[in-house]
Amino acid sequence: MTSSSSTPEVKPVSILFVCLGNICRSPMAEGVFRSLTHYDTPSQHPLIARIDSCGTGAYHTNSQPDPRTLSVLAEHGIKDYKHKARKLRAPKDFDEFDYVIGMDGENMVDLEDADRREIASGEEPITGRLRLFGLFGGKSEDEEVGDPYYGGRDGFEVAYEQVVRCGKGLLEHIEERARSRGWKGET
Secondary structure (H helix, E strand, O other), rough: OOOOOOOOOOOOOEEEEEEOOOHHHHHHHHHHHHHOOOOOOOHHEEEOEEEEEOOOOOOOOOOOOHHHHHHHHHHHHOOOOOOOOEEEOOOOOHHHHHHHEEOOOHHHHHHHHHHHHHHOOOOOOOHHHHHHHHHHHHOOOOOOOOOOOOOOOHHHHHHHHHHHHHHHHHHHHHHHHHHOOOOOOOO
Protein backbone atom coordinates (compact mmCIF):
# COMPACT_ATOMS: atom_id res chain seq x y z
CA MET A 1 0.00 0.00 0.00
CA THR A 2 1.33 3.42 -0.88
CA SER A 3 1.16 6.22 1.60
CA SER A 4 -0.68 9.34 0.58
CA SER A 5 0.75 12.73 1.30
CA SER A 6 -1.28 15.53 2.81
CA THR A 7 0.53 17.94 0.47
CA PRO A 8 -0.90 18.06 -3.04
CA GLU A 9 1.52 17.40 -5.88
CA VAL A 10 3.02 20.56 -7.32
CA LYS A 11 3.10 20.32 -11.11
CA PRO A 12 5.20 22.44 -13.44
CA VAL A 13 3.27 25.13 -15.29
CA SER A 14 3.14 26.27 -18.89
CA ILE A 15 3.14 29.93 -19.90
CA LEU A 16 1.98 31.56 -23.14
CA PHE A 17 2.96 35.19 -23.74
CA VAL A 18 0.64 37.09 -26.11
CA CYS A 19 0.93 40.39 -27.99
CA LEU A 20 -0.55 41.64 -31.26
CA GLY A 21 1.78 40.35 -33.98
CA ASN A 22 4.17 38.07 -32.06
CA ILE A 23 7.33 39.76 -33.32
CA CYS A 24 8.14 42.32 -30.58
CA ARG A 25 6.85 42.04 -27.01
CA SER A 26 5.67 38.44 -26.63
CA PRO A 27 8.76 36.86 -28.21
CA MET A 28 10.88 39.20 -26.09
CA ALA A 29 8.99 38.01 -23.00
CA GLU A 30 9.41 34.39 -24.10
CA GLY A 31 13.15 34.84 -24.63
CA VAL A 32 13.64 36.61 -21.31
CA PHE A 33 11.55 34.08 -19.37
CA ARG A 34 13.43 31.19 -21.00
CA SER A 35 16.65 32.84 -19.83
CA LEU A 36 15.35 33.48 -16.30
CA THR A 37 14.25 29.85 -15.95
CA HIS A 38 17.17 28.23 -17.82
CA TYR A 39 14.58 26.67 -20.13
CA ASP A 40 15.74 23.65 -22.17
CA THR A 41 18.93 23.27 -20.16
CA PRO A 42 19.93 20.68 -17.56
CA SER A 43 19.29 23.30 -14.86
CA GLN A 44 15.78 24.19 -16.08
CA HIS A 45 13.56 25.55 -13.31
CA PRO A 46 11.52 22.62 -11.92
CA LEU A 47 8.26 24.57 -11.87
CA ILE A 48 8.34 25.43 -15.58
CA ALA A 49 7.05 22.90 -18.11
CA ARG A 50 6.67 24.97 -21.26
CA ILE A 51 7.14 28.55 -22.50
CA ASP A 52 5.79 29.88 -25.80
CA SER A 53 4.43 33.04 -27.38
CA CYS A 54 1.90 34.03 -30.02
CA GLY A 55 -0.05 36.97 -31.39
CA THR A 56 -3.73 37.79 -31.42
CA GLY A 57 -3.38 38.70 -35.10
CA ALA A 58 -1.88 36.77 -38.02
CA TYR A 59 0.02 39.76 -39.43
CA HIS A 60 3.49 38.21 -39.24
CA THR A 61 2.85 34.44 -39.22
CA ASN A 62 6.10 32.47 -39.69
CA SER A 63 8.22 35.65 -39.51
CA GLN A 64 11.25 35.99 -37.28
CA PRO A 65 11.04 38.47 -34.41
CA ASP A 66 11.61 42.12 -35.28
CA PRO A 67 15.38 42.71 -35.69
CA ARG A 68 15.24 45.28 -32.88
CA THR A 69 13.79 42.63 -30.55
CA LEU A 70 16.62 40.24 -31.38
CA SER A 71 19.20 43.02 -31.09
CA VAL A 72 18.02 44.06 -27.62
CA LEU A 73 17.89 40.43 -26.46
CA ALA A 74 21.42 39.80 -27.79
CA GLU A 75 22.72 42.97 -26.15
CA HIS A 76 21.50 41.55 -22.84
CA GLY A 77 23.07 38.12 -23.37
CA ILE A 78 20.13 36.25 -24.93
CA LYS A 79 21.76 35.32 -28.22
CA ASP A 80 20.45 31.89 -29.15
CA TYR A 81 16.73 32.71 -29.19
CA LYS A 82 14.87 31.30 -32.21
CA HIS A 83 11.20 31.94 -32.93
CA LYS A 84 8.66 32.07 -35.74
CA ALA A 85 5.56 34.18 -35.20
CA ARG A 86 2.22 32.44 -34.90
CA LYS A 87 -1.37 33.35 -34.20
CA LEU A 88 -3.26 32.30 -31.07
CA ARG A 89 -4.95 28.93 -31.55
CA ALA A 90 -8.11 28.86 -29.48
CA PRO A 91 -9.16 26.58 -27.85
CA LYS A 92 -5.92 24.58 -28.28
CA ASP A 93 -3.69 27.19 -26.62
CA PHE A 94 -6.25 27.73 -23.87
CA ASP A 95 -6.24 23.98 -23.20
CA GLU A 96 -2.45 23.63 -23.22
CA PHE A 97 -1.30 26.60 -21.12
CA ASP A 98 -1.75 27.27 -17.41
CA TYR A 99 -1.00 30.99 -17.79
CA VAL A 100 -1.98 33.07 -20.81
CA ILE A 101 -0.25 36.43 -20.40
CA GLY A 102 -1.26 39.52 -22.42
CA MET A 103 1.05 42.48 -22.88
CA ASP A 104 -1.59 45.24 -22.93
CA GLY A 105 -5.27 45.94 -22.47
CA GLU A 106 -6.06 45.41 -26.15
CA ASN A 107 -4.44 41.96 -26.02
CA MET A 108 -6.50 41.16 -22.94
CA VAL A 109 -9.74 42.20 -24.68
CA ASP A 110 -8.83 40.00 -27.67
CA LEU A 111 -8.04 37.06 -25.37
CA GLU A 112 -11.25 37.52 -23.39
CA ASP A 113 -13.24 37.69 -26.66
CA ALA A 114 -11.61 34.46 -27.86
CA ASP A 115 -12.42 32.87 -24.51
CA ARG A 116 -16.07 33.96 -24.78
CA ARG A 117 -16.31 32.45 -28.27
CA GLU A 118 -14.94 29.16 -26.97
CA ILE A 119 -17.36 29.17 -24.02
CA ALA A 120 -20.24 29.76 -26.46
CA SER A 121 -19.12 26.68 -28.41
CA GLY A 122 -19.10 24.55 -25.25
CA GLU A 123 -15.51 24.91 -24.04
CA GLU A 124 -14.58 25.55 -20.42
CA PRO A 125 -13.77 29.18 -19.53
CA ILE A 126 -10.13 30.10 -18.93
CA THR A 127 -10.72 33.64 -17.70
CA GLY A 128 -9.02 32.84 -14.38
CA ARG A 129 -5.79 31.98 -16.21
CA LEU A 130 -5.69 35.15 -18.32
CA ARG A 131 -3.35 37.76 -16.86
CA LEU A 132 -1.97 41.13 -17.85
CA PHE A 133 1.84 40.81 -17.68
CA GLY A 134 2.11 44.12 -15.82
CA LEU A 135 0.28 42.55 -12.88
CA PHE A 136 3.58 40.87 -12.00
CA GLY A 137 5.73 43.99 -12.45
CA GLY A 138 5.31 45.47 -9.00
CA LYS A 139 4.24 48.94 -10.14
CA SER A 140 0.49 48.81 -10.80
CA GLU A 141 -1.93 46.03 -11.64
CA ASP A 142 -2.83 47.67 -14.95
CA GLU A 143 0.73 48.35 -16.15
CA GLU A 144 1.05 47.60 -19.86
CA VAL A 145 4.10 46.64 -21.88
CA GLY A 146 3.76 49.21 -24.65
CA ASP A 147 4.11 48.16 -28.29
CA PRO A 148 7.48 49.48 -29.53
CA TYR A 149 6.91 48.45 -33.18
CA TYR A 150 6.33 51.91 -34.67
CA GLY A 151 8.99 53.66 -32.61
CA GLY A 152 12.75 53.56 -32.33
CA ARG A 153 15.06 51.11 -30.64
CA ASP A 154 14.71 52.95 -27.32
CA GLY A 155 11.12 51.66 -27.10
CA PHE A 156 12.46 48.12 -27.32
CA GLU A 157 14.84 48.86 -24.44
CA VAL A 158 11.92 50.14 -22.35
CA ALA A 159 9.93 47.02 -23.24
CA TYR A 160 12.92 44.84 -22.31
CA GLU A 161 13.24 46.46 -18.88
CA GLN A 162 9.51 45.93 -18.26
CA VAL A 163 9.64 42.34 -19.49
CA VAL A 164 12.56 41.50 -17.19
CA ARG A 165 10.83 43.05 -14.17
CA CYS A 166 7.47 41.42 -14.94
CA GLY A 167 9.15 38.10 -15.77
CA LYS A 168 10.92 38.03 -12.41
CA GLY A 169 7.61 38.88 -10.73
CA LEU A 170 5.81 36.10 -12.61
CA LEU A 171 8.45 33.58 -11.58
CA GLU A 172 8.17 34.73 -7.95
CA HIS A 173 4.37 34.36 -8.19
CA ILE A 174 4.71 30.80 -9.54
CA GLU A 175 7.20 29.91 -6.78
CA GLU A 176 5.00 31.44 -4.05
CA ARG A 177 1.96 29.49 -5.29
CA ALA A 178 4.01 26.29 -5.31
CA ARG A 179 5.35 26.94 -1.80
CA SER A 180 1.78 27.45 -0.57
CA ARG A 181 1.12 23.94 -1.90
CA GLY A 182 4.12 22.36 -0.23
CA TRP A 183 6.97 22.91 -2.69
CA LYS A 184 10.23 23.30 -0.78
CA GLY A 185 12.13 25.19 -3.46
CA GLU A 186 14.16 22.26 -4.76
CA THR A 187 15.87 22.96 -8.06
